[in-house]
Amino acid sequence: MTTNVARAIAHSNIALIKYWGKSNSTLNLPAVPSLSLTLDGLTSTTSVQFDATLDSDQVQLDGKLTLGREQARVVAMLDRVRALAQIDTRARVSSHNDFPTAAGLASSASGFAALALASSSAAGLELGLEALSALARQSSASAARSLFGGFVNLLADAESAQQVAPSEHWDLRLLVAVTEEGRKPVGSTEAMEITKRESPYYAAWLAHAPNLYREAEQAIQHRQFDTLGASMEQSTLMMHASMWATRPAILFLTDATLSVMHRVRTLRGQGLPCYFTIDAGPHVKVLAQAEHAEEVERELAVLDQVLRVIPCAPGPGARLTTDEGPLC
Numbered sequence: 194m195t196t197n198v199a200r201a202i203a204h205s206n207i208a209l210i211k212y213w214g215k216s217n218s219t220l221n222l223p224a225v226p227s228l229s230l231t232l233d234g235l236t237s238t239t240s241v242q243f244d245a246t247l248d249s250d251q252v253q254l255d256g257k258l259t260l261g262r263e264q265a266r267v268v269a270m271l272d273r274v275r276a277l278a279q280i281d282t283r284a285r286v287s288s289h290n291d292f293p294t295a296a297g298l299a300s301s302a303s304g305f306a307a308l309a310l311a312s313s314s315a316a317g318l319e320l321g322l323e324a325l326s327a328l329a330r331q332s333s334a335s336a337a338r339s340l341f342g343g344f345v346n347l348l349a350d351a352e353s354a355q356q357v358a359p360s361e362h363w364d365l366r367l368l369v370a371v372t373e374e375g376r377k378p379v380g381s382t383e384a385m386e387i388t389k390r391e392s393p394y395y396a397a398w399l400a401h402a403p404n405l406y407r408e409a410e411q412a413i414q415h416r417q418f419d420t421l422g423a424s425m426e427q428s429t430l431m432m433h434a435s436m437w438a439t440r441p442a443i444l445f446l447t448d449a450t451l452s453v454m455h456r457v458r459t460l461r462g463q464g465l466p467c468y469f470t471i472d473a474g475p476h477v478k479v480l481a482q483a484e485h486a487e488e489v490e491r492e493l494a495v496l497d498q499v500l501r502v503i504p505c506a507p508g509p510g511a512r513l514t515t516d517e518g519p520l521c
């Protein structure tokens with residue numbers, strides 16, 4: 194090993210066209226194409242140090258030692274990196290999110306993208322973006338997209354994501370309306386498996402998702418805001434509808450979520466262009482063009498159901514950093 198320590202920064206991405214469902218659960222390959230925007234906010238910073246004196250991997254998230262499933266997912270990524278680098282040294286991992294973890298704000302996307310880059314680099318590997326994206330995908334498919342900046346796709350059955358357009362292509366904003374601080378009740382992997390197994394709407398979702406992807410990709414290329422917004426809302430609602438049709442239903446949407454969705458539609462009816470999207474959590478992310486973003490943000494911030502609004506612009510891909518500052 195030439196080096197044994199590295200630190201990386203990655204940003205969350207929000208899917209405008211959703212990934213929901215796996216074509217291969219073992220390899221973690223997506224069943225549908227997705228299209229996301231990498232954000233400049235919602236950042237994970239992760240440092241990894243391989244240390245020959247350690248008996249086991251030590252994983253800290255936001256200053257707390259993790260155990261159970263959370264730790265196992267990190268160790269699984271470290272095991273893949275160790276196999277590639279042909280080492281068996283254990284590692285110390287410390288990761289910090291500047292936003293609530295596991296609450297439907299895509300913490301696994303930024304977290305595993307940063308971990309893929311930091312751990313492979315600390316192990317002395319020099320992987321290209323495509324290989325890093327494939328490494329991240331095995332932990333969390335949405336993480337594959339956070340290696341790249343701007344508009345990014347992950348096609349059905351694809352091993353890695355690719356950039357569709359750089360962040361400068363279109364000055365959009367995603368306003369993240371946070372509706373609660375707690376953790377989500379069920380993780381996305383489990384919820385996807387239940388949907389695939391039990392939802393009578395899953396087949397319809399698989400059949401229609403590629404059309405929405407194509408429509409949104411064209412809309413991005415031609416900067417057609419209303420078309421992108423309409424396909425984004427339909428993708429979100431079809432994804433959630435597929436979950437609502439399981440028994441018992443998987444409900445990520447709360448009263449607060451629904452209120453914000455209605456408010457977005459009312460604002461749009463009044464001539465303020467904005468569209469919503471919702472992931473595996475209660476928060477609402479609202480898409481707006483830069484020139485309308487402040488007005489939309491003000492309208493969201495005054496709602497009783499909204500704790501705070503995090504305005505995000507298109508952001509860069511993952512990168513290594515030499516910043517030595519404390520993590521938490």
Ligand code: PMV
Pocket residue numbers: 207208210211212213227301302333334335336381382472473
């Ligand atoms: O990558 P995962 O397993 O965290 O799943 C992400 C699923 C959604 O956030 C709901 C959609 C997406 O494409 O990011």
